[in-house]
Amino acid sequence: MFIKVDETPAISVIVPVFNVQDYLPECLSSLASQSFSLPYEILLIDDCSTDKSKAICESFIANYPGRARLICQDKNSGVSNARNRGIQAATGRYFTFVDSDDRLPAMALEQLYAAAIKHGADVVKGNCIIFDEQKSRPANHNVTKEKIYRDDAILSAFLQHQEIRGHTWGKLFCRASFAHILNPPNVTMAEDTLYCAEVFANAKKLVLITANVYHYRLRATGATGRKFQTCGYLWWLHSIESCGHFVSRPNQQRHLKALQIRTLLQLTREARSLQTDELRTVLPEVTARQQQWQLDIPALRLALQIHPRFLFHFLKFTRELKQLKARLRSTPTASSI
Structure with missing residues (x-):
C-alpha cells in the first residue's frame, strides 16, 4: 500500500x-x-x-x-x-x-x-x-x-x-x-x-x-569494475581505514586487522590484470597501507585470535605482493629504454 x-x-x-x-x-x-x-x-x-x-x-x-x-x-x-x-x-x-x-x-x-x-x-x-x-x-x-x-x-x-x-x-x-x-x-x-x-x-x-x-x-x-582507472580503490582503502574511528573494543580491533588483511589481499589479486604503468601507481599505495595499518607478524597474531584462516590470508597477500613487486623489477621503465 x-x-x-x-x-x-x-x-x-x-x-x-x-x-x-x-x-x-x-x-x-x-x-x-x-x-x-x-x-x-x-x-x-x-x-x-x-x-x-x-x-x-x-x-x-x-x-x-x-x-x-x-x-x-x-x-x-x-x-x-x-x-x-x-x-x-x-x-x-x-x-x-x-x-x-x-x-x-x-x-x-x-x-x-x-x-x-x-x-x-x-x-x-x-x-x-x-x-x-x-x-x-x-x-x-x-x-x-x-x-x-x-x-x-x-x-x-x-x-x-x-x-x-x-x-x-x-x-x-x-x-x-x-x-x-x-x-x-x-x-x-x-x-x-x-x-x-x-x-x-x-x-x-x-x-x-x-x-x-x-x-x-x-x-x-x-x-x-573501474576502481583502478578512476582511482576509486583509494577511496576503498580510505573507507576501510576510517572504519577504525568507530572501533572501541579489543575484539573489534582484531576484526578490523583481519578485514584490512582481506582488503589488501583482494586488491593485490585484482591488480594482477593491470598494465605495468598502472601497477607502478597502485603498488606503492598498497605497500603504504600495509605499513600504516601495521600489518605485520604482531597484527597477524591479533587476527589469529579470531580464526586461523587469517594466517592463510596474510601469507597469500605477502605472496601476491612479492610477485607483483618482482614483475615491476623485471619490466624496464620508459626512461630506461
Whole structure:
C-alpha cells in the first residue's frame, strides 16, 4: 500500500537515480508491486540525469499520484549526497535504500518490517540474490538461520565481513535512531562501508533474516569494475581505514586487522590484470597501507585470535605482493629504454 495524504508511512524507500533509463522501469515496477500492507513512500532522488531517467520517474509518479515523490538535485553530486537528500526528506518510521538498477522481491518490505517490529530492532538485514543477463546466484554473505546481534557485537559482526557487508541496500534502518547519520559526501567507492560502520557502531539491535529481500544487478560498467582507472580503490582503502574511528573494543580491533588483511589481499589479486604503468601507481599505495595499518607478524597474531584462516590470508597477500613487486623489477621503465 502506498501512502495517502493523511497517512504516515511505515517505510521510506530511498532511490538515487542517475542515467539508468535501461533498468529504472524494472526497479520502479518492483517497488510498486510490494505485498506490504502498510503505507510506504518512494523517494526518487534524480541526480541531474542526462538520459530519460527523470522522465521515467515523472511518468511513474503520474501513474501513482500522491504515492511517490521526485526530488531533483540542483547539480550532479554523487550517490552519497543523493542518499542523504533522501534521508532528510524521509518521513517513514524506517527507511531503506534501493539502487535504481536493482529490484526488490515482492515481499521484501513486508519481511524486513515484520522482523523489525517482532524483535524491536533498529537494523534488519536480509539475504540477497546477485543476477546478470544470463544467470543468478545467492550472495556469499547470505545467512541460513535468523540471528540477532546486540550493542558492541553488531560492529564486530560487520567488521568480520562474513554475514554482513558494507552495502546500504538490503537493510532496513530505524529513522529515529539513524536520521542524523549521513553518507560521507564526495566518496566515489566503498562509501557504503563507511556509512554502515557508523550506523552499526550506534545500533542497539541487529536482526539477520533468511528471506531474500534484494536482487542486485551485476554490471561490469559499475564503479567496482573501474576502481583502478578512476582511482576509486583509494577511496576503498580510505573507507576501510576510517572504519577504525568507530572501533572501541579489543575484539573489534582484531576484526578490523583481519578485514584490512582481506582488503589488501583482494586488491593485490585484482591488480594482477593491470598494465605495468598502472601497477607502478597502485603498488606503492598498497605497500603504504600495509605499513600504516601495521600489518605485520604482531597484527597477524591479533587476527589469529579470531580464526586461523587469517594466517592463510596474510601469507597469500605477502605472496601476491612479492610477485607483483618482482614483475615491476623485471619490466624496464620508459626512461630506461
